[in-house]
Amino acid sequence: MLEEIREISNPLYRAITSGLFLSTLVTIPVTASLYLFNPKNEATHKLIVYASLASAAIGAIGGIANGKSRSIASKSATFQVEDIESSAEWKDWRKFVIDRKVKESESITSFYLKPVDGGSIPNHIPGQFLTIQLDIPEQLKPIIRTYSLSDYLGSPDYYRLSIKREPAPPDTIAPAGIASNFMHDSIHEGSIIAAKPPAGKFVLDLDSTQPAVLISNGVGITPMISMAKAATLLNPQRHIWFLHGARDGSLHAFRDEVNAIATRNPNLHIAYSYSRPTPADEGQYQHKGYVDANLIKNVVAPEMEKLCGSSVADYFLCGSPSFMDSLRDGLREWGVSDKNVLFESFAKAKPKKSEQPQEIISKNKNPDAIEVVFSRSGKTIHWNPDQGSILEFAEANDVYPDHSCRVGVCGTCACKISEGEVEYEERPTASVESNSVLICISKPKTTKIVLDI
Numbered sequence: 001m002l003e004e005i006r007e008i009s010n011p012l013y014r015a016i017t018s019g020l021f022l023s024t025l026v027t028i029p030v031t032a033s034l035y036l037f038n039p040k041n042e043a044t045h046k047l048i049v050y051a052s053l054a055s056a057a058i059g060a061i062g063g064i065a066n067g068k069s070r071s072i073a074s075k076s077a078t079f080q081v082e083d084i085e086s087s088a089e090w091k092d093w094r095k096f097v098i099d100r101k102v103k104e105s106e107s108i109t110s111f112y113l114k115p116v117d118g119g120s121i122p123n124h125i126p127g128q129f130l131t132i133q134l135d136i137p138e139q140l141k142p143i144i145r146t147y148s149l150s151d152y153l154g155s156p157d158y159y160r161l162s163i164k165r166e167p168a169p170p171d172t173i174a175p176a177g178i179a180s181n182f183m184h185d186s187i188h189e190g191s192i193i194a195a196k197p198p199a200g201k202f203v204l205d206l207d208s209t210q211p212a213v214l215i216s217n218g219v220g221i222t223p224m225i226s227m228a229k230a231a232t233l234l235n236p237q238r239h240i241w242f243l244h245g246a247r248d249g250s251l252h253a254f255r256d257e258v259n260a261i262a263t264r265n266p267n268l269h270i271a272y273s274y275s276r277p278t279p280a281d282e283g284q285y286q287h288k289g290y291v292d293a294n295l296i297k298n299v300v301a302p303e304m305e306k307l308c309g310s311s312v313a314d315y316f317l318c319g320s321p322s323f324m325d326s327l328r329d330g331l332r333e334w335g336v337s338d339k340n341v342l343f344e345s346f347a348k349a350k351p352k353k354s355e356q357p358q359e360i361i362s363k364n365k366n367p368d369a370i371e372v373v374f375s376r377s378g379k380t381i382h383w384n385p386d387q388g389s390i391l392e393f394a395e396a397n398d399v400y401p402d403h404s405c406r407v408g409v410c411g412t413c414a415c416k417i418s419e420g421e422v423e424y425e426e427r428p429t430a431s432v433e434s435n436s437v438l439i440c441i442s443k444p445k446t447t448k449i450v451l452d453i
Contacts, residue, residue: 090122093133093194099158101189104253108219109184110150110162116192121159124198126152126206126230127223127316127344130159131404131412133194136182144402145179146410148318148344149198150222150254152229159195162253164219199411201429202344204316206234211304211313215291215327217245220319223344225254225261227316232265239308240265241300245273245291245323249281271299291323293330317343344409373450374399375418383444390422390439394453401439401453408441415439420449 096113103109113130115121124130127148134143151160165184166177187193204212204227212231214224221244231240242262246252252272262268272285273295287295301311315331317324324343331341370383372390377399387393391403391413403413411430415437422442432438439451 090197093196095192096159096195098187098189098191098193101187104162106250108162108164108253110160111183111187113159113161113193113195114157121156122197123153123156124149124159124226125200125203126226127203128198128200128226129223129410130161130198131196131410132161134179134182134187136178136186139178141400143179143182144404144412146404146412148200148223148226150225152226152233154233159198162219162222196412199430200344200409201431202316202318202342204230205314206230208235208314209238211239211241211308213241213243213296213300213313213315215243215296215315215317215319217291217319217323218251219253220317220323220344221254221258223318224316225258228258228261228265228268232261232268236265236267239267239269239304241269241271241304241313243271243273243291243295243300245275245319247276248274248278249284250278252284255284269300269303271295291327293327293334296331297334313340315341317341369447370444371448372444373419373448374453375450376453385443389425390437390442390444390451394439399453403440406440408438411438413438413440416452418450418452420444420446422449 095116097116098111099114100112101109102112129146129148131144131146134145136143147161147163149159150162151158163180163183166180202223212227214227216224224242224244228240228242231238242258244252244258249255252274255272258270262270271287271291273287273289273291274281274285275288275290277285277288287299289295304311304313315327315336317327328338328341328343332338371380372383372393373380374394379397379399381393381397384393384396387396391401391406394401401413401415404410405412408424408426408428409430411428411432414430414432416435417437418435421444422437422439423445424438425441425443428438428441430438437451439453
């Protein structure tokens, strides 16, 4: 009955109903008791009336108060739903201001992004990335890049990107990283950049109890910090091993931050490896050399067996392609199932040994018979398979779609396909909506495809 009264929205009706209900509860037993002992006393009659009126008044006040409390709770719930809906509406580019810029190591700098509109931002799943757009002078069109989110808060009011300055590769004429150097040199506190919502499937399951081993080198540490912070905040009973490799302490970003997380979480186990430590690094690392499968097998596995009763774990890898290839091979040879190894890479990784390169065999033996229509650009061009993927084919014909990773990870190149089909050179990592395709890793499958580019 009380729950039904609480549901009454009209405050006057709720007060009357609550008053009558409490008055009835009090009057009946009081009347029965007093008449049993002194039925003819006039004072008894007055006491019954007073008790009835007093209980009715108390019930009415309680009904009003209960309604106010419920109303406040309802408004709070509505506000939260509106916040979620507002965040969900953010699907395309949104402007962010650089609130802080912090140097983390000799090569890595963090950028704290807050929305220019002052609105809320959705939390990300630990391990996801942010896609940003940069207007760089002398570039024909905005440059789009994806960077892992390197922080995790319960209710975020900022996103943090930690970006490594990419120098020109040695012994080549290739230029230095356009976006990373622009971020380091030209983006400062107060600068405005555009970003899309967090995305990516390289994520930590926050409900799992299975041990996790987070393995990184260099700037690959960024998603691992997010995972370690989230696990400490939301699932601190889960055992996490945090393995990171660096040349020396000057290139080891976030060491103090990760150490601080470990002091709060006794189930976060740290192992740093320096390949060329300096005297100043004494006491700051646990192993000399590289993070590899032998370190996991000889150091992590015995400790895991002792603490968890098993060495079965989920492995997360992020770092240079050669680093991850070596670890994947080493873990596979040790007997770790591929389904337990997740990795993040924005460069083409070496395929598994068990995989055969997928051949793209078109049903059309004559490539000249295939038409690629870029509807927004107003171009219809005969397909040339020698020019690579559809993205590369577009660029070769002066059509420049948005893209970033070029390996099917970030989803930036996704576009609508209104006619025809494509086939993928490899399975996409990014989520692909219905009637959309990733052009960075696909080629035409039918005699005509029409793309919204």
